[in-house]
Amino acid sequence: MQNKYQQKYTEIFQQIGDHAKLVLATSLNNKVSARTMSFVILEGSLYFQTDKGMRKYKDIKGNPNVALCFSNIQLEGICEDRTTYRA
Numbered sequence: 739m740q741n742k743y744q745q746k747y748t749e750i751f752q753q754i755g756d757h758a759k760l761v762l763a764t765s766l767n768n769k770v771s772a773r774t775m776s777f778v779i780l781e782g783s784l785y786f787q788t789d790k791g792m793r794k795y796k797d798i799k800g801n802p803n804v805a806l807c808f809s810n811i812q813l814e815g816i817c818e819d820r821t822t823y824r825a
Contacts, residue, residue, distance in 0.1 A: 747782075750811055750813070751779060751782065753808070753809070753811065754777075754779060754808055755779070756778070756779050756780075757776065757777065757778050757779065758776075758777055758779070758808060759774050759775065759776055759777070760774070760775060760777050760784075760806045760807060760808045761773065761774055761775070761806065761807040761808075762774075762775045762786070762794065762804060762805075762806055763804060763805040763806070763807070764793075764794050764797035764798055764801070764804055764817075765797065765801055765803070766796065766797040766800045766801050767800075771793060771794065771797060772807075773794065775788075775794075777806075784806065785820070798817045798819070799819070802816045802817050802818060803815075803816060803817075804816070804817045
């Protein structure tokens with residue numbers, strides 16, 4: 739039996755599906771920025787791709803606390819760099 743958190747988590751990911759456009763909000767040095775991003779959902783985690791020169795990357799490296807918004811759902815969490823390089 740799932741607790742309330744697990745039930746809500748399952749419900750949210752069912753609504754999002756396996757990919758979605760979400761608004762990603764970041765903050766660094768008391769400056770907030772938000773932008774629409776394409777996300778892929780794999781095994782209950784959200785992934786997106788960006789360039790290391792982009793503001794969102796710099797924001798996340800300096801402050802990994804982020805928020806995501808989808809429809810009327812807001813998620814807050816910690817973002818981490820999962821960089822993989824291919825030659």
